[in-house]
Amino acid sequence: xxxxxxxxxxxxxxxxxxxxxxxxxxxxxxxxxxxxxxxxxxxxxxxxxxxxxxxxxxxxxxxxxxxxxxxxxxxxxxxxxxxxxxxxxxxxxxxxxxxxxxxxxxxxxxxxxxxxxxxxxxxxxxxxxxxxxxxxxxxxxxxxxxxxxxxxxxxxxxxxxxxxxxxxxxxxxxxxxxxxxxxxxxxxxxxxxxxxxxxxxxxxxxxxxxxxxxxxxxxxxxxxxxxxxxxxxxxxxxxxxxxxxxxxxxxxxxxxxxxxxxxxxxxxxxxxxxxxxxxxxxxxxxxxxxxxxxxxxxxxxxxxxxxxxxxxxxxxxxxxxxxxxxxxxxxxxxxxxxxxxxxxxxxxxxxxxxxxxxxxxxxxxxxxxxxxxxxxxxxxxxxxxxxxxxxxxxxxxxxxxxxxxxxxxxxxxxxxxxxxxxxxxxxxxxxxxxxxxxxxxxxxxxxxxxxxxxxxxxxxxxxxxxxxxxxxxxxxxxxxxxxxxxxxxxxxxxxxxxxxxxxxxxxxxxxxxxxxxxxxxxxxxxxxxxxxxxxxxxxxxxxxxxxxxxxxxxxxxxxxxxxxxxxxxxxxxxxxxxxxxxxxxxxxxxxxxxxxxxxxxxxxxxxxxxxxxxxxxxxxxxxxxxxxxxxxxxxxxxxxxxxxxxxxxxxxxxxxxxxxxxxxxxxxxxxxxxxxxxxxxxxxxxxxxxxxxxxxxxxxxxxxx
Numbered sequence: 001x002x003x004x005x006x007x008x009x010x011x012x013x014x015x016x017x018x019x020x021x022x023x024x025x026x027x028x029x030x031x032x033x034x035x036x037x038x039x040x041x042x043x044x045x046x047x048x049x050x051x052x053x054x055x056x057x058x059x060x061x062x063x064x065x066x067x068x069x070x071x072x073x074x075x076x077x078x079x080x081x082x083x084x085x086x087x088x089x090x091x092x093x094x095x096x097x098x099x100x101x102x103x104x105x106x107x108x109x110x111x112x113x114x115x116x117x118x119x120x121x122x123x124x125x126x127x128x129x130x131x132x133x134x135x136x137x138x139x140x141x142x143x144x145x146x147x148x149x150x151x152x153x154x155x156x157x158x159x160x161x162x163x164x165x166x167x168x169x170x171x172x173x174x175x176x177x178x179x180x181x182x183x184x185x186x187x188x189x190x191x192x193x194x195x196x197x198x199x200x201x202x203x204x205x206x207x208x209x210x211x212x213x214x215x216x217x218x219x220x221x222x223x224x225x226x227x228x229x230x231x232x233x234x235x236x237x238x239x240x241x242x243x244x245x246x247x248x249x250x251x252x253x254x255x256x257x258x259x260x261x262x263x264x265x266x267x268x269x270x271x272x273x274x275x276x277x278x279x280x281x282x283x284x285x286x287x288x289x290x291x292x293x294x295x296x297x298x299x300x301x302x303x304x305x306x307x308x309x310x311x312x313x314x315x316x317x318x319x320x321x322x323x324x325x326x327x328x329x330x331x332x333x334x335x336x337x338x339x340x341x342x343x344x345x346x347x348x349x350x351x352x353x354x355x356x357x358x359x360x361x362x363x364x365x366x367x368x369x370x371x372x373x374x375x376x377x378x379x380x381x382x383x384x385x386x387x388x389x390x391x392x393x394x395x396x397x398x399x400x401x402x403x404x405x406x407x408x409x410x411x412x413x414x415x416x417x418x419x420x421x422x423x424x425x426x427x428x429x430x431x432x433x434x435x436x437x438x439x440x441x442x443x444x445x446x447x448x449x450x451x452x453x454x455x456x457x458x459x460x461x462x463x464x465x466x467x468x469x470x471x472x473x474x475x476x477x478x479x480x481x482x483x484x485x486x487x488x489x490x491x492x493x494x495x496x497x498x499x500x501x502x503x504x505x506x507x508x509x510x511x512x513x514x515x516x517x518x519x520x521x522x523x524x525x526x527x528x529x530x531x532x533x534x535x536x537x538x539x540x541x542x543x544x545x546x547x548x549x550x551x552x553x554x555x556x557x558x559x560x561x562x563x564x565x566x567x568x569x570x571x572x573x574x575x576x577x578x579x580x581x582x583x584x585x586x587x588x589x590x591x592x593x594x595x596x597x598x599x600x601x602x603x604x605x606x607x608x609x610x611x612x613x614x615x616x617x618x619x620x621x622x623x624x625x626x627x628x629x630x631x632x633x634x635x636x637x638x639x640x641x642x643x644x645x646x647x648x649x650x651x652x653x654x655x656x657x658x659x660x661x662x663x664x665x666x667x668x669x670x671x672x673x674x675x676x677x678x679x680x681x682x683x684x685x686x687x688x689x690x691x692x693x694x695x696x697x698x699x700x701x702x703x704x705x
Contacts, residue, residue: 036153075114413551437555
């Protein structure tokens with residue numbers, strides 16, 4: 001799926017009785033989840049497990065604290081909480097500094113989860129309260145002895161809570177941090193330390209060793225440590241599915257440290273999940289013993305993060321001891337995996353405009369008139385033409401600035417360009433491809449001449465995003481802040497002819513590839529890092545360089561969130577859908593795939609896909625639900641007409657349950673039956689039977705290739 005994605009949801013099934021999971025009769029702990037989200041995907045897995053335990057009535061998540069920085073951490077956590085139907089959970093963020101070490105934190109999955117076109121969220125780093133204030137408020141509002149805190153990252157935030165004073169920052173709470181903890185928190189569970197090695201510098205401890213020392217020495221209530229050695233032998237995550245709708249699966253797909261590497265859902269060690277399990281369940285799961293606790297110890301940490309554990313009968317510090325004589329690692333893996341893969345009991349909403357997988361934005365520049373350029377991907381990243389001399393039709397034929405009659409947009413190299421609403425941060429959550437059809441009309445010795453640039457102004461080294469002509473030469477310069485910079489000579493891109501340029505970053509092999517007219521011109525290996533700037537994409541300009549403008553024309557531009565092969569690059573000829581739209585005399589916005597110019601409630605793309613207007617039958621040509629009985633079991637089916645030949649679109653029959661969420665691919669029933677010319681009729685069946693305890697839903701997802 002390379003460009004626009006359109007969803008068609010079809011309901012079918014029975015009037016069903018609602019059934020809920022059995023709730024525990026015992027008082028459940030109120031949990032505060034303190035995480036270094038974005039540094040490793042086990043944080044995502046542990047939050048998923050916590051939500052699943054709450055669905056079972058065993059926990060009550062009242063707040064989350066992010067001890068990592070980064071532009072997307074709060075949004076990513078909120079997307080997780082929203083997916084599980086708990087968008088109201090407050091999220092606090094730590095103030096940078098205070099010894100917090102972020103050198104191993106990455107942004108491989110957080111930008112993907114925080115992308116509101118992919119997952120729903122509305123909390124951000126900007127809106128989030130400071131961690132100390134939120135901690136104090138949550139504890140102040142909680143009943144005495146009702147809270148457990150689970151820390152799966154640095155201990156900076158809890159140390160600051162512990163050191164807070166009465167009426168901290170004028171919050172009106174008359175207790176110190178120590179007093180609040182003593183009254184409200186029964187247990188602190190920390191993923192940290194290594195209790196089989198006295199020399200191992202455990203990662204979470206090294207993030208802020210001073211805070212770990214202070215907490216171990218001065219925390220007023222019980223602490224249980226889940227050491228590195230516990231989760232290190234427990235592998236989970238590989239069973240996750242449906243990453244385009246499940247943020248847990250998406251994080252495990254995007255993170256490079258899983259067994260499969262970036263781009264593949266794979267297993268990862270379950271360090272953080274073990275701490276969550278103990279905070280909620282203690283040492284037992286369904287009357288079986290998960291692990292046991294050590295005898296009381298005095299716990300401390302060396303400056304390098306090594307663990308110092310000294311037995312002491314009067315102490316209230318413990319650590320987890322796992323033994324195959326209890327539950328084996330394989331059995332614990334099964335428990336954690338079951339929690340991580342559980343569907344939400346009351347799932348949150350999907351994005352109002354379903355994410356068009358593969359394409360972030362696509363500007364064809366075929367409007368021919370006006371001051372805007374439509375994003376035909378369906379994501380809404382439209383462009384605004386700036387300083388175009390004459391936006392009238394055909395003005396670019398006779399001037400150096402404006403629309404041409406040949407479906408191009410000409411720039412004069414002085415101050416005209418296109419401002420888009422596409423955040424650059426969305427371009428590099430993982431792999432990406434930038435494509436442009438361009439023609440350069442200037443001399444070889446001209447200065448910097450951008451094809452793509454960052455809107456940031458004034459200049460900032462951390463905001464550089466540049467693809468264009470090198471200063472004073474005919475070389476191609478690529479400079480992505482935080483990733484790489486390269487100058488490529490002899491590409492032929494600036495010889496006065498029209499060319500197709502593609503910049504491909506493949507995160508799975510850490511490689512940047514440059515193609516001109518589908519020919520590989522350069523490969524740059526060992527490219528890592530991430531562009532995390534706050535600016536938007538400019539076409540034909542840079543925000544800080546008032547003299548850096550494109551001289552020539554653009555045919556079209558596309559940005560994809562995948563490492564495309566040359567066979568997947570867009571062509572310069574109209575697609576079957578575009579020909580269909582032209583035949584119906586649709587133009588401008590009315591010709592976009594997601595528009596409905598005839599007002600019949602069906603988008604252009606779906607009309608094209610199902611033959612509405614081409615075949616007799618009108619809206620009756622839309623996919624039809626039905627039921628099929630197999631061995632006394634009832635299954636939902638969907639029958640529909642689809643185009644044959646090179647139509648340039650794909651059909652994806654999908655089935656699911658709950659909100660609905662569609663994680664099951666349908667099975668084709670029999671062969672395709674010829675229908676009217678250019679179409680065939682097919683039927684797909686759900687793989688899960690309809691029952692009195694679960695609704696089933698079906699849809700046909702249609703995508704431009």
